[in-house]
Amino acid sequence: MRKPAVRKPRGAKEVPSAPRENALKITGLVKRFGEKTAVAGIDLEIAAGSFFGIVGPNGAGKTTTLSMVTGLLKPDFGSVQVHGVDVWSDPVAAKRKMGVLPDRLRLFDRLTGGQLLYYSGILRGLDGATVKARTRDLAGAFGLDESLDRLVTDYSAGMTKKLALAAAMIHSPRLLVLDEPFESVDPVSAANVIEILQRYVAAGGTVVLSSHTMNLIERVCDSVAIVVNGAILDSGTMASVRGSKTLEERFVELAGGRKSAEGMEWLHTFSG
Amino acid sequence: MVLGLIYGVGTGIIVIAGLFALRFVDAELARNTEVVFGAIIVVVYTALPLFLGIDDTLDPRRFALFGMPNSKLASSLAIASIISIPAVIIAAIALSLIVTWSRDGISVTLAVVSAVLITATCLLSARVATSIAAFFLATRRARDLTGILGVVALVCLTPVIAALASVDWREDGLTVLAGVERVVSWTPLGAAWAIPADSANGDFAGAFAKLGIAILWIGVLWLAWRGLVALMLITPERQPQAKRYAGLGWFDRLPRTPTWAIAARSLTYWGRDSRYGTSLVVIPLIPIVMIIALNIAGVPLQQLALLPVPIICLFLSWAVHNDVSFDNTAVWLHLSASTSGIADRWGRVIPVLLVGIPVLGFGSVISVWVQGDWDLLAPLIGVSGSILFSGLGLSSVMSAAFPYPTARPGDSPFSQPAPGASPAGMIQAFSFGAILVFSAPAIYFAYLGITSDSAWYFQSLLTGLAVGIGVLIIGTFVGAAVYNRRASDLLAFSMRN
Numbered sequence: 001m002r003k004p005a006v007r008k009p010r011g012a013k014e015v016p017s018a019p020r021e022n023a024l025k026i027t028g029l030v031k032r033f034g035e036k037t038a039v040a041g042i043d044l045e046i047a048a049g050s051f052f053g054i055v056g057p058n059g060a061g062k063t064t065t066l067s068m069v070t071g072l073l074k075p076d077f078g079s080v081q082v083h084g085v086d087v088w089s090d091p092v093a094a095k096r097k098m099g100v101l102p103d104r105l106r107l108f109d110r111l112t113g114g115q116l117l118y119y120s121g122i123l124r125g126l127d128g129a130t131v132k133a134r135t136r137d138l139a140g141a142f143g144l145d146e147s148l149d150r151l152v153t154d155y156s157a158g159m160t161k162k163l164a165l166a167a168a169m170i171h172s173p174r175l176l177v178l179d180e181p182f183e184s185v186d187p188v189s190a191a192n193v194i195e196i197l198q199r200y201v202a203a204g205g206t207v208v209l210s211s212h213t214m215n216l217i218e219r220v221c222d223s224v225a226i227v228v229n230g231a232i233l234d235s236g237t238m239a240s241v242r243g244s245k246t247l248e249e250r251f252v253e254l255a256g257g258r259k260s261a262e263g264m265e266w267l268h269t270f271s272g
Numbered sequence: 273m274v275l276g277l278i279y280g281v282g283t284g285i286i287v288i289a290g291l292f293a294l295r296f297v298d299a300e301l302a303r304n305t306e307v308v309f310g311a312i313i314v315v316v317y318t319a320l321p322l323f324l325g326i327d328d329t330l331d332p333r334r335f336a337l338f339g340m341p342n343s344k345l346a347s348s349l350a351i352a353s354i355i356s357i358p359a360v361i362i363a364a365i366a367l368s369l370i371v372t373w374s375r376d377g378i379s380v381t382l383a384v385v386s387a388v389l390i391t392a393t394c395l396l397s398a399r400v401a402t403s404i405a406a407f408f409l410a411t412r413r414a415r416d417l418t419g420i421l422g423v424v425a426l427v428c429l430t431p432v433i434a435a436l437a438s439v440d441w442r443e444d445g446l447t448v449l450a451g452v453e454r455v456v457s458w459t460p461l462g463a464a465w466a467i468p469a470d471s472a473n474g475d476f477a478g479a480f481a482k483l484g485i486a487i488l489w490i491g492v493l494w495l496a497w498r499g500l501v502a503l504m505l506i507t508p509e510r511q512p513q514a515k516r517y518a519g520l521g522w523f524d525r526l527p528r529t530p531t532w533a534i535a536a537r538s539l540t541y542w543g544r545d546s547r548y549g550t551s552l553v554v555i556p557l558i559p560i561v562m563i564i565a566l567n568i569a570g571v572p573l574q575q576l577a578l579l580p581v582p583i584i585c586l587f588l589s590w591a592v593h594n595d596v597s598f599d600n601t602a603v604w605l606h607l608s609a610s611t612s613g614i615a616d617r618w619g620r621v622i623p624v625l626l627v628g629i630p631v632l633g634f635g636s637v638i639s640v641w642v643q644g645d646w647d648l649l650a651p652l653i654g655v656s657g658s659i660l661f662s663g664l665g666l667s668s669v670m671s672a673a674f675p676y677p678t679a680r681p682g683d684s685p686f687s688q689p690a691p692g693a694s695p696a697g698m699i700q701a702f703s704f705g706a707i708l709v710f711s712a713p714a715i716y717f718a719y720l721g722i723t724s725d726s727a728w729y730f731q732s733l734l735t736g737l738a739v740g741i742g743v744l745i746i747g748t749f750v751g752a753a754v755y756n757r758r759a760s761d762l763l764a765f766s767m768r769n
Contacts, residue, residue: 070608071607071760072760072763073760073763073764074761091610092610095609095610096610098608100608105767106681107602107605108541108599108602109682110540110681111537112517112521115520118533119523119536119537119605120605120609122523122530123530123533123605123606123611124609149516149517149518149519150515150516
């Protein structure tokens with residue numbers, strides 16, 4: 001089901017809202033790696049002001065899809081439009097509107113945290129003073145104050161994620177595309193990050209994040225798409241997708257592959 | 273790894289040939305030579321792992337969770353180390369000892385015994401050294417430091433060998449050698465080598481004494497290995513204190529535009545990444561080695577003073593011909609910020625220019641001052657400038673158009689990517705050749721100036737700088753166009769390595 005997510009402003013009366021602009025419009029996206037089809041035709045429309053989650057098992061094609069959306073990987077077929085601008089025919093304008101946190105890609109880890117944030121900001125065209133001010137704010141918000149003068153290679157996995165998220169936001173984009181942003185992040189930091197993202201969305205920004213932890217997505221996102229084997233099985237508002245079950249139950253029902261834990265009796269006879 | 277293999281096998285073959293030749297020399301000289309060089313081989317087997325920090329497949333800690341008894345693990349790992357190229361090389365060398373001492377029955381028998389002892393000593397020493405390196409020198413900084421020291425030592429080895437080769441051995445060399453042998457053959461390093469040597473010279477008491485020493489030393493190494501395995505299995509990885517770098521470093525000192533930000537990042541990496549650091553250390557050493565070698569071969573030192581500047585310019589500009597693949601997947605940041613190709617190309621070129629132009633200017637002046645002929649200043653600057661600038665222009669195109677896999681960030685600078693169909697050698701050779709081709713006009717005019725009329729010197733300067741700067745500007749434009757077109761391909765390529 002592909003309906004733009006409708007958000008009710010808090011405390012206001014029910015008013016019929018005009019159709020909102022699409023922050024992200026994906027049409028017929030396909031990617032093959034040799035014999036294997038990683039993404040088999042994905043169509044999605046995400047309205048501005050949504051907190052959109054993309055969930056799926058490992059290997060479902062979430063990372064590949066998001067790489068194509070953010071202009072890092074060239075699709076075989078299909079198009080991606082960010083606020084009306086095509087990513088692959090007008091990359092400069094489209095990428096200016098996006099902030100990216102990719103998964104499994106390195107950072108320039110011989111720089112200190114402060115240097116990396118500065119580098120990201122200057123590459124995005126900000127001026128020096130703005131970058132420094134925003135670095136201070138981001139470091140305070142993410143709890144990285146003490147770590148900005150250490151090399152990124154000495155960071156823990158969670159701190160690296162937080163730093164990369166800060167670098168993705170530094171140029172205040174309209175759309176944030178985050179691939180597994182909470183992996184290895186401790187619950188307190190995750191709660192801080194979620195609050196920041198929620199205020200960003202309330203102000204009109206759009207967040208698209210991918211994960212395979214359902215509880216978090218269910219709590220935080222207002223719309224969701226379930227991706228399995230490179231295709232979308234269901235998408236829409238959180239309520240419409242999960243129906244009367246939890247998101248995890250609905251996902252397991254759609255994805256299949258659930259085996260009963262029979263056999264393996266030898267595991268219960270201990271040899272040591 | 274292939275290079276190391278060729279080097280090791282080549283050296284092994286030279287040693288074996290030497291040992292064969294010693295068969296026909298008188299026993300005294302054969303003993304002295306064989307023991308001293310044998311001891312050097314043992315030192316190499318012990319010291320090389322300490323410096324090169326080889327990734328250890330037989331690291332005891334990898335077997336920590338299997339619950340094997342320590343002594344069984346220690347012996348299994350020691351025996352497993354026989355299945356390696358260095359083991360084959362040392363076994364071949366040890367076996368050729370049998371040929372060297374095939375002078376009488378007793379010597380041959382003792383040579384067989386000695387061959388076994390030598391192989392065991394070298395392999396155990398290498399094992400212990402590798403594990404010590406993996407255990408104590410495991411922090412990133414220690415690895416970087418020992419790696420650089422190792423490279424410096426290796427590069428400086430050549431002039432040392434050349435200097436040794438030039439000593440007049442016929443006169444006092446033999447007495448020196450005999451003296452050294454007397455001492456070394458009683459140490460564990462040389463004892464195993466000396467066993468058949470002493471018996472061939474009639475000194476049976478000495479031979480058996482050294483047999484005892486050799487066996488005792490293997491016992492000591494074995495106990496050390498057992499103890500090291502036991503220690504490594506229960507000791508957690510060392511967590512070094514992270515160093516703090518206040519401020520933004522180069523990012524603050526340079527203008528705040530994308531091009532200069534990339535330059536600042538490049539400069540920071542030249543200073544902090546050990547893969548760049550080894551290049552930086554080796555580049556000044558290469559001309560020194562060449563000068564010493566050529567001087568020994570007879571070229572006067574004064575003329576050789578002209579050599580360093582062009583050589584340094586050549587290697588500096590060639591060093592960035594594969595710069596994009598050094599970043600590995602981190603280039604996504606440039607891609608997602610739509611960095612223009614021009615900014616990226618010039619950003620990578622600027623650090624080399626910042627180092628290269630002062631070298632070009634001051635270096636040329638100093639070289640010509642030492643050499644004495646001030647007329648040569650113009651062609652020297654012309655040739656070196658041509659090399660530097662055209663090299664950079666070429667590298668700008670090559671790093672975008674023909675990247676090839678290289679050591680990943682965080683890996684040892686000596687680690688090579690998995691051997692595949694990577695045209696690394698061809699690309700390296702091609703870029704070297706192309707740089708020299710672009711500099712050919714300047715070199716030709718300089719040659720004309722030397723042989724005929726010194727008016728050609730000025731031509732060399734003009735042509736050199738014009739061609740060089742022209743190639744640099746065209747190269748960065750072409751490189752930028754290639755980069756813009758191939759940006760996502762470059763990212764996909766880096767993800768495959």
